[in-house]
Amino acid sequence: MNNELTLITPELIIASAICLLILVNSFLTTEKRYTGLIIGSITMATCALISLIFLIETTNSSIFNNHYKIDHFSTGLKFTTYLIALFIFIGTKTNKENTKSELVLLEIFAILGVSILASSNNLLTLYLGLETLTLSMYGLVASKRSSEIATESAMKFFILGAIASAIFLYGVSFVYGLHGTLFFEELNNATINNTIEMQLALAFIICGIAFKLGAVPFHSWVPDTYQGASTSSALFISTIPKLGAFALIYRLLYEAFIANAEFWSLLILLLGLLSLILGNVIAIAQDNLRRILGYSAVGHIGFILIGLSIGSIDGAIAALAYLVIYILMTAAAFMSIEVISTEKRAVVTLADIKDLNSTHPWISLIMLFSMFSMVGIPPFIGFYAKWIILSELINSDMLSIALIGIIVSVIAAFYYLRIVWYMYFEKNELPIMKGSPNIFQKTSISLVGLSILLLGIYPSPIINFCRSIFSPFLLID
Amino acid sequence: MIKEIIFYTFSSVLICSSLAVILFRNPVYSAVSLILSFITSGFLWLLLQAEFLAIVLILVYVGAVMVLFLFVIMMLNINNERDKSSFNSLAPFALFIGLIIAAELITLIWINSSQFNINSLSIQEPDQVSNTLALGKELFTNYILSFEIAGFILLLAIIISISLTLRTRKNVKTQIASEQISVDPSTRIKLVDLKERE
Numbered sequence: 116m117n118n119e120l121t122l123i124t125p126e127l128i129i130a131s132a133i134c135l136l137i138l139v140n141s142f143l144t145t146e147k148r149y150t151g152l153i154i155g156s157i158t159m160a161t162c163a164l165i166s167l168i169f170l171i172e173t174t175n176s177s178i179f180n181n182h183y184k185i186d187h188f189s190t191g192l193k194f195t196t197y198l199i200a201l202f203i204f205i206g207t208k209t210n211k212e213n214t215k216s217e218l219v220l221l222e223i224f225a226i227l228g229v230s231i232l233a234s235s236n237n238l239l240t241l242y243l244g245l246e247t248l249t250l251s252m253y254g255l256v257a258s259k260r261s262s263e264i265a266t267e268s269a270m271k272f273f274i275l276g277a278i279a280s281a282i283f284l285y286g287v288s289f290v291y292g293l294h295g296t297l298f299f300e301e302l303n304n305a306t307i308n309n310t311i312e313m314q315l316a317l318a319f320i321i322c323g324i325a326f327k328l329g330a331v332p333f334h335s336w337v338p339d340t341y342q343g344a345s346t347s348s349a350l351f352i353s354t355i356p357k358l359g360a361f362a363l364i365y366r367l368l369y370e371a372f373i374a375n376a377e378f379w380s381l382l383i384l385l386l387g388l389l390s391l392i393l394g395n396v397i398a399i400a401q402d403n404l405r406r407i408l409g410y411s412a413v414g415h416i417g418f419i420l421i422g423l424s425i426g427s428i429d430g431a432i433a434a435l436a437y438l439v440i441y442i443l444m445t446a447a448a449f450m451s452i453e454v455i456s457t458e459k460r461a462v463v464t465l466a467d468i469k470d471l472n473s474t475h476p477w478i479s480l481i482m483l484f485s486m487f488s489m490v491g492i493p494p495f496i497g498f499y500a501k502w503i504i505l506s507e508l509i510n511s512d513m514l515s516i517a518l519i520g521i522i523v524s525v526i527a528a529f530y531y532l533r534i535v536w537y538m539y540f541e542k543n544e545l546p547i548m549k550g551s552p553n554i555f556q557k558t559s560i561s562l563v564g565l566s567i568l569l570l571g572i573y574p575s576p577i578i579n580f581c582r583s584i585f586s587p588f589l590l591i592d
Numbered sequence: 593m594i595k596e597i598i599f600y601t602f603s604s605v606l607i608c609s610s611l612a613v614i615l616f617r618n619p620v621y622s623a624v625s626l627i628l629s630f631i632t633s634g635f636l637w638l639l640l641q642a643e644f645l646a647i648v649l650i651l652v653y654v655g656a657v658m659v660l661f662l663f664v665i666m667m668l669n670i671n672n673e674r675d676k677s678s679f680n681s682l683a684p685f686a687l688f689i690g691l692i693i694a695a696e697l698i699t700l701i702w703i704n705s706s707q708f709n710i711n712s713l714s715i716q717e718p719d720q721v722s723n724t725l726a727l728g729k730e731l732f733t734n735y736i737l738s739f740e741i742a743g744f745i746l747l748l749a750i751i752i753s754i755s756l757t758l759r760t761r762k763n764v765k766t767q768i769a770s771e772q773i774s775v776d777p778s779t780r781i782k783l784v785d786l787k788e789r790e
Contacts, residue, residue, distance in 0.1 A: 130744065133744075133747075182735070220751060221752070224748050224751075231741060237738075239738050250752065312701075
């Protein structure tokens with residue numbers, strides 16, 4: 116267990132899977148191929164298993180000259196990532212239209228980026244992980260080459276992302292100039308950290324983070340990419356990279372710059388409130404289902420940021436639980452869109468899902484679960500997610516923020532319920548959606564959909580898991 | 593003294609050429625000014641005794657990146673007129689934002705310049721080995737993980753650019769060497785006995 120290479124087994128397996136996939140694909144010529152699905156799923160299953168073993172018997176250790184860290188947080192986050200990725204692969208890649216192996220390859224690259232982000236112990240490693248993640252996201256968005264919207268959104272995303280990376284690196288260069296080191300432990304220097312220059316550097320770094328999360332002043336790429344990318348890529352982009360961004364924000368703010376907590380918590384709170392309010396209000400005016408989901412993602416990120424702005428480990432636990440629950444809900448919504456779309460006609464606007472109940476009753480029920488859960492209606496897990504964030508806010512005397520959160524959630528209920536209304540009570544004038552899910556898709560979408568309901572009734576596994584990830588810190592506290 | 597003179601000469605050339613990059617209307621002129629600014633910043637690095645980085649900067653950026661860039665500019669034949677109008681319409685706004693950020697940075701450093709004291713950082717004396725040797729040792733021992741990850745990022749970039757540009761066309765006439773070699777002459781040539789015309 117103490118060997119450096121043993122500790123990074125999941126990353127090594129992913130890296131070898133990438134090389135294997137490239138080799139296998141270059142010798143295959145057929146159009147419809149499932150190599151990506153098979154290799155991707157096996158890799159994710161193995162990695163999830165290995166990180167689960169690591170999670171149970173983890174010894175915290177820094178490896179590669181302190182550049183890389185294996186602790187509860189990193190292994191727990193990796194385990195979550197691999198498990199969600201496995202579901203996404205089985206849920207979308209079994210569809211004949213999504214078997215292009217380049218997409219699987221890019222997604223595995225993104226997962227590698229998330230793993231590196233989760234384990235990084237140094238600003239350099241962190242940035243390299245971030246670039247691995249974002250580069251593969253650009254590729255995923257742009258992969259639908261024939262579509263004009265996809266190309267435009269990919270171009271916008273690429274340019275904005277490059278600027279965000281530059282701003283982030285500018286902040287990092289300030290940090291290096293002030294501290295003379297890039298290692299997280301050595302950045303906790305209170306005398307330097309309270310200077311105004313350090314706050315400037317942090318402001319730049321937080322701008323970069325906010326872009327990666329899609330928080331409000333930097334959110335414009337989120338609805339665009341959700342609209343432009345193919346459904347399976349949109350599903351991926353809306354789930355896994357959010358975990359990477361959470362790792363980024365946790366490693367930087369909670370570990371490297373915890374001494375500046377007073378300063379950054381204010382900035383994060385502002386970003387969170389803006390995202391919460393603007394994301395949910397703009398979503399009301401949208402007609403495009405994917406853009407609605409995009410703006411709702413911005414709103415949910417607002418909730419997560421508010422949870423993180425509390426600045427305590429409890430806040431981070433609540434935020435991580437909210438994030439995992441949000442990923443479940445959004446995965447259910449996007450999988451529903453995915454399975455009823457066909458190659459010729461994808462679900463785009465609300466008019467496409469009118470009267471979905473009469474043709475796809477089970478899918479529309481899953482969609483209803485997801486929407487009700489996003490509103491926060493009690494038996495579903497979304498209620499619990501909102502509840503833990505709000506109770507953490509009240510515990511730390513931020514009652515007014517909690518009130519704003521509740522009011523905005525009520526406003527947001529309008530557009531979520533509008534989707535449900537369209538599915539169940541509107542007459543359909545367009546031709547019906549012809550897509551029919553296969554057995555794998557049915558299984559994974561049902562598992563995700565039912566988990567929204569069942570975990571809502573019995574939510575302790577999720578919160579216990581999130582707590583156990585942070586447990587070493589709880590012991591210290 | 594001579595060091596200061598060299599420093600100020602090259603930094604003023606650097607600032608002028610960087611300004612020229614954004615002020616020239618013709619993209620080829622901008623690219624050439626960018627080459628000049630890369631070369632001058634290479635000289636500045638030489639002053640800091642970072643000879644390896646200086647040479648790499650010139651080799652990679654001037655030798656490879658900018659040449660590629662010039663090729664692209666010349667092949668695309670970019671329309672200058674349209675660029676001019678869009679630049680002018682956005683220039684006041686961009687200038688305004690830029691001035692605000694510059695003013696903020698300058699006041700911050702002005703008010704509280706103690707932390708930006710370069711001498712307070714412990715800059716190690718360069719070892720008596722060459723820059724290349726020292727960098728190579730660091731890169732392949734302490735920073736091996738970052739080095740490997742950077743390799744994967746390059747692989748990713750290759751895959752993305754290929755998958756975005758490769759278009760496999762159907763009905764294209766390709767050579768399949770193995771089939772060509774394993775051809776049996778008897779299936780290709782048919783010998784027909786022709787009767788002699790009487």
